[in-house]
Amino acid sequence: MSPDPGASQPARIGILISGRGSNMVALIDAVRDQRIPKAxxxxxxxxxxxxxxxVKAKEQDLxxxxxERRGRTRAEHDREVVAALQARHVDLVCLAGYxxxxxxxxxxxxxxxxxxIHPSLLPSFPGLxxxxxxxxxxxxxxxxxxxxxxxxxxGGPIIAQRVVTVHDDDTVESLSARILVEEHxxxxxxxxxxxxxxxxxxADT
Ligand code: GRF
Numbered sequence: 001m002s003p004d005p006g007a008s009q010p011a012r013i014g015i016l017i018s019g020r021g022s023n024m025v026a027l028i029d030a031v032r033d034q035r036i037p038k039a040x041x042x043x044x045x046x047x048x049x050x051x052x053x054x055v056k057a058k059e060q061d062l063x064x065x066x067x068e069r070r071g072r073t074r075a076e077h078d079r080e081v082v083a084a085l086q087a088r089h090v091d092l093v094c095l096a097g098y099x100x101x102x103x104x105x106x107x108x109x110x111x112x113x114x115x116x117i118h119p120s121l122l123p124s125f126p127g128l129x130x131x132x133x134x135x136x137x138x139x140x141x142x143x144x145x146x147x148x149x150x151x152x153x154x155g156g157p158i159i160a161q162r163v164v165t166v167h168d169d170d171t172v173e174s175l176s177a178r179i180l181v182e183e184h185x186x187x188x189x190x191x192x193x194x195x196x197x198x199x200x201x202x203a204d205t
Pocket of ligand 1: 019020021022023024053096097098117118119180183
């Protein structure tokens with residue numbers, strides 16, 4: 001957790017997923033082509049054994065872990081995830097479609113170092129089905145947000161947002177697809193910003 005000052009080691013990113021993993025792939029691609037400079041993806045962890053994103057991460061030769069909740073408390077489950085991240089010296093945790101609220105214990109282990117992406121312009125439309133909420137509310141603009149994670153649902157300080165215009169004939173599917181395109185650009189930009197602000201990480205040089 002405490003990077004060696006002056007070290008030339010890349011920042012180590014841990015990605016948590018539960019499903020498709022398209023934002024995970026966007027981060028992996030951005031690390032590979034150095035749009036996120038001086039970083040590496042240390043591990044991808046899923047709480048769902050059948051998450052499609054796991055296959056995509058393995059195709060990229062990344063280490064993957066499945067850590068299921070299996071009837072344990074949130075704190076117990078989080079403890080195992082934190083231990084796995086710490087064992088791999090992860091500096092920054094990126095939630096990418098990870099369908100769990102994190103415990104205080106998890107957040108204390110990575111203070112100011114857990115990011116999430118959400119398909120709305122937070123604080124509007126937190127929670128599930130954000131794009132449907134936007135359409136039902138008659139919003140004229142939608143978008144996506146990367147924020148630091150706290151113990152509330154889609155809460156925490158906002159790092160960056162991208163705006164998407166809602167069309168009159170939009171369906172949940174069409175709007176979600178246009179927002180997703182922006183998510184894939186926004187998340188690497190936000191990770192780069194955050195890494196620059198973490199003292200001692202090489203991305204701040
Ligand atoms: C994305 O819309 C993200 O904003 C939200 O969950 C979805 C995950 O999609 N948190 P993917 O697994 O990254 O494709």
